Amino acid sequence: MPMRLNAHDAAFEAAFAKMLVSKREDSIDVNQTVAAILADVRARGDAAVLEYTERFDRIALNAESMAIGKDQLARAADGIDRETLDALVLAADRINAFHAKQVPDDLDYVDDSGVRLGYRWTPVHAAGLYVPGGTAAYPSSVLMNAIPAKVAGVGRLVMVVPTPDGVVNPLVLAAAHLAGVDEVYRIGGAQAIGALAYGTRSIAPVDKIVGPGNAFVAAAKKQVFGTVGIDMIAGPSEILVIADGDNDPDWIAADLLSQAEHDTAAQSILLTDDTAFADAVARAVEKRLETLPRADIARQSWCDFGVIITVDDLFAAGPIIDRIAAEHVELALADPDAMAGTFTNAGAIFMGRYTPEAIGDYVGGPNHVLPTARSARFSSGLGVLDFLKRSSIIACDAAGLNKIGPSAVRLAKAEGLDAHGLSVALRLNMPRT
Amino acid sequence: MPMRLNAHDAAFEAAFAKMLVSKREDSIDVNQTVAAILADVRARGDAAVLEYTERFDRIALNAESMAIGKDQLARAADGIDRETLDALVLAADRINAFHAKQVPDDLDYVDDSGVRLGYRWTPVHAAGLYVPGGTAAYPSSVLMNAIPAKVAGVGRLVMVVPTPDGVVNPLVLAAAHLAGVDEVYRIGGAQAIGALAYGTRSIAPVDKIVGPGNAFVAAAKKQVFGTVGIDMIAGPSEILVIADGDNDPDWIAADLLSQAEHDTAAQSILLTDDTAFADAVARAVEKRLETLPRADIARQSWCDFGVIITVDDLFAAGPIIDRIAAEHVELALADPDAMAGTFTNAGAIFMGRYTPEAIGDYVGGPNHVLPTARSARFSSGLGVLDFLKRSSIIACDAAGLNKIGPSAVRLAKAEGLDAHGLSVALRLNMPRT
Numbered sequence: 031m032p033m034r035l036n037a038h039d040a041a042f043e044a045a046f047a048k049m050l051v052s053k054r055e056d057s058i059d060v061n062q063t064v065a066a067i068l069a070d071v072r073a074r075g076d077a078a079v080l081e082y083t084e085r086f087d088r089i090a091l092n093a094e095s096m097a098i099g100k101d102q103l104a105r106a107a108d109g110i111d112r113e114t115l116d117a118l119v120l121a122a123d124r125i126n127a128f129h130a131k132q133v134p135d136d137l138d139y140v141d142d143s144g145v146r147l148g149y150r151w152t153p154v155h156a157a158g159l160y161v162p163g164g165t166a167a168y169p170s171s172v173l174m175n176a177i178p179a180k181v182a183g184v185g186r187l188v189m190v191v192p193t194p195d196g197v198v199n200p201l202v203l204a205a206a207h208l209a210g211v212d213e214v215y216r217i218g219g220a221q222a223i224g225a226l227a228y229g230t231r232s233i234a235p236v237d238k239i240v241g242p243g244n245a246f247v248a249a250a251k252k253q254v255f256g257t258v259g260i261d262m263i264a265g266p267s268e269i270l271v272i273a274d275g276d277n278d279p280d281w282i283a284a285d286l287l288s289q290a291e292h293d294t295a296a297q298s299i300l301l302t303d304d305t306a307f308a309d310a311v312a313r314a315v316e317k318r319l320e321t322l323p324r325a326d327i328a329r330q331s332w333c334d335f336g337v338i339i340t341v342d343d344l345f346a347a348g349p350i351i352d353r354i355a356a357e358h359v360e361l362a363l364a365d366p367d368a369m370a371g372t373f374t375n376a377g378a379i380f381m382g383r384y385t386p387e388a389i390g391d392y393v394g395g396p397n398h399v400l401p402t403a404r405s406a407r408f409s410s411g412l413g414v415l416d417f418l419k420r421s422s423i424i425a426c427d428a429a430g431l432n433k434i435g436p437s438a439v440r441l442a443k444a445e446g447l448d449a450h451g452l453s454v455a456l457r458l459n460m461p462r463t
Numbered sequence: 464m465p466m467r468l469n470a471h472d473a474a475f476e477a478a479f480a481k482m483l484v485s486k487r488e489d490s491i492d493v494n495q496t497v498a499a500i501l502a503d504v505r506a507r508g509d510a511a512v513l514e515y516t517e518r519f520d521r522i523a524l525n526a527e528s529m530a531i532g533k534d535q536l537a538r539a540a541d542g543i544d545r546e547t548l549d550a551l552v553l554a555a556d557r558i559n560a561f562h563a564k565q566v567p568d569d570l571d572y573v574d575d576s577g578v579r580l581g582y583r584w585t586p587v588h589a590a591g592l593y594v595p596g597g598t599a600a601y602p603s604s605v606l607m608n609a610i611p612a613k614v615a616g617v618g619r620l621v622m623v624v625p626t627p628d629g630v631v632n633p634l635v636l637a638a639a640h641l642a643g644v645d646e647v648y649r650i651g652g653a654q655a656i657g658a659l660a661y662g663t664r665s666i667a668p669v670d671k672i673v674g675p676g677n678a679f680v681a682a683a684k685k686q687v688f689g690t691v692g693i694d695m696i697a698g699p700s701e702i703l704v705i706a707d708g709d710n711d712p713d714w715i716a717a718d719l720l721s722q723a724e725h726d727t728a729a730q731s732i733l734l735t736d737d738t739a740f741a742d743a744v745a746r747a748v749e750k751r752l753e754t755l756p757r758a759d760i761a762r763q764s765w766c767d768f769g770v771i772i773t774v775d776d777l778f779a780a781g782p783i784i785d786r787i788a789a790e791h792v793e794l795a796l797a798d799p800d801a802m803a804g805t806f807t808n809a810g811a812i813f814m815g816r817y818t819p820e821a822i823g824d825y826v827g828g829p830n831h832v833l834p835t836a837r838s839a840r841f842s843s844g845l846g847v848l849d850f851l852k853r854s855s856i857i858a859c860d861a862a863g864l865n866k867i868g869p870s871a872v873r874l875a876k877a878e879g880l881d882a883h884g885l886s887v888a889l890r891l892n893m894p895r896t
Contacts, residue, residue, distance in 0.1 A: 121870065127574065132570075147561055147829065155840065168878050169877070170874055201878075287882035318882070322885075324880070374585035378854060379854050380857055382858055384860050384890055386886035387886070388883040389859060389871055391875075393870045408691065409692055411855055421810065421839070421843075422844055423803075424813055424827040427815070431818070437553045437826045441603055444550075449761065457816075457817055
């Protein structure tokens with residue numbers, strides 16, 4: 031059974047605070063293994079990558095067969111059924127349209143001291159996209175990771191995806207085709223991250239690596255950070271459904287289960303002001319679990335980490351919502367805008383009774399790569415900005431330098447940095463104060 | 464003597480590639496020490512923080528004297544000389560004005576399927592700012608780290624600064640006053656990072672920690688990442704000065720030395736198309752080193768890591784500039800805009816002969832916290848965005864869900880996620896396909 035909390039209870043604060051810091055995943059320490067693989071890939075390049083691929087994925091490749099050509103991607107797209115392909119195309123189009131609106135403007139102006147200031151955004155030259163093999167190989171994730179990079183203008187987008195025992199997921203290749211991925215290699219694990227970060231004879235290095243992966247991939251991404259940029263390290267998924275008593279319990283139950291079925295470590299939380307409704311949802315979850323194909327996973331998640339919180343007034347629950355800082359926040363009530371104004375920490379917000387979170391996973395348009403494990407307090411979902419960097423621009427002429435330079439000389443002196451002051455003072459032809 | 468490279472030479476590529484990957488700092492492994500301190504602060508709170516402060520900073524404090532009150536900050540500002548205070552105020556005003564232009568717009572629109580989409584930016588609730596004690600205690604860095612947070616709307620900005628042997632830097636306190644810092648604690652090291660991340664009885668936890676620090680601080684920031692957000696881990700400073708032969712060699716020498724005087728691990732690089740000018744700059748550097756107060760540091764940096772690169776055509780050197788991906792790029796030539804169009808990797812760009820990099824350190828307006836160690840390939844300087852997070856918004860009504868929902872159901876089926884499809888299908892009253 032999920033945990034039941036009532037904000038009324040004297041014991042609420044202690045139980046709620048404990049729930050917030052409880053770990054949902056055992057973290058295996060694979061750092062040493064990963065460090066050894068990365069060092070080996072750095073030293074021996076392709077040979078090391080191919081050896082690890084044979085050992086871990088049980089498939090013998092060479093530098094040539096490691097690559098999956100663009101023609102193969104196109105054929106994969108041709109091979110999937112019409113209805114699924116149409117749905118993928120719709121998703122890609124909508125993701126593309128939404129992310130196009132994220133492209134930031136440059137800034138270039140002259141201020142009232144006559145100094146020209148600004149910044150410009152430029153894309154990273156090359157990005158790598160890690161796609162897991164096996165059951166977690168989601169074509170929707172290929173679209174969500176690849177399309178923002180292409181919208182940003184990344185010149186070279188490289189996808190790696192392991193194909194254990196040679197099994198290739200045609201939907202993943204079709205999604206790569208639709209998203210415009212430039213190169214694909216059938217490698218995975220820490221060895222693939224190493225190849226992307228350091229480069230090999232066959233695979234040129236990239237500047238940034240994104241995409242989810244298992245513990246080895248996550249550890250490898252952390253270890254190569256600095257050599258390349260990385261996106262967030264994804265944790266297990268969460269949903270916070272905020273629902274009044276006027277909802278269909280069965281709809282809300284399905285929403286909670288749509289997180290729970292991802293992973294036994296996923297967390298589904300219901301926040302409601304109606305105890306009878308909470309009971310009805312709990313019953314509806316049990317009922318659905320009887321027939322759900324992934325019931326084993328969903329039941330374990332719901333029993334271990336599911337939470338039902340009852341409050342008197344949903345519109346006064348902002349502080350509770352902010353402390354949960356959930357990846358997904360669903361507002362299943364009559365006035366979702368008013369509710370959304372009561373909190374700020376959320377990866378994505380799903381407004382109203384007709385916006386189940388799954389819409390955001392596939393076809394809404396916004397990204398489904400979102401901050402987990404309470405990191406919505408300080409971070410954002412994946413977007414175009416993750417594939418851009420900003421260079422600031424300062425341009426003084428002699429007159430502008432004359433206006434602001436003396437203050438720089440003064441501060442350099444106060445900080446004891448003489449050459450700093452000198453570089454300005456020489457141009458001002460001023461005495462060094 | 465600095466390294467001299469000529470892009471003509473057959474040996475150039477090998478020497479240049481080696482220079483790019485050479486480490487300029489020995490990294491001490493302090494991870495275990497730091498982990499122990501963090502665990503202790505997490506477990507024992509104030510008591511642990513105060514004990515470490517007594518041990519490392521040789522100052523006995525209690526929970527009350529650990530805090531520096533707002534009145535003390537104001538008094539510090541009153542106590543510094545008029546000219547320096549005016550310069551700090553000018554810097555603060557200009558940093559504030561530039562960063563105000565970085566505040567991003569929210570997005571809210573209805574697309575042609577009738578689906579409402581958008582995102583909103585909100586500030587992190589609380590941010591911590593680490594300020595080093597001792598020689599690297601720069602009031603300019605307090606302004607550069609604190610002002611973007613306040614512009615972003617961070618409600619609670621907490622500064623920590625160690626005061627070894629009780630020595631307080633009044634300029635740092637004055638800068639905190641000018642920047643509107645809300646709380647200041649005279650603690651440092653890993654123990655201060657732990658206090659900010661986990662909170663103690665006296666210090667409420669924050670959501671994000673920024674600011675430079677030594678190896679212990681950097682390791683602590685990495686270890687608490689996830690519990691809180693962090694900014695980049697700063698490395699030693701770099702400048703790439705791109706200068707034609709029409710410059711005053713003495714000006715360019717001062718620019719190179721303004722980086723070199725920071726740190727023996729700093730790197731100054733001159734890129735020019737004029738060998739005689741390169742020689743003149745090298746001589747001017749030697750001359751200035753005879754009188755520069757921080758000559759010991761600057762000489763070691765210049766001899767160990769300084770580089771002079773000669774090319775035939777500066778405007779064809781874009782690939783070289785992009786590979787260096789310097790923190791600071793100075794364009795001391797007649798047409799800096801044309802030059803700026805030939806590369807994209809740079810933390811900040813200083814345009815023309817009258818914009819020495821030191822202007823950006825103090826009074827330009829843009830941030831001086833910039834990506835080092837080639838990370839300008841994939842990351843940006845500190846700014847307002849670092850203190851905001853973006854929540855995406857999706858709102859379907861029944862008609863909008865009817866348009867895009869069936870594709871979500873299809874993709875959920877393709878990915879084997881039944882509850883995902885169910886959460887949509889129930890609302891569409893559609894059969895589960």
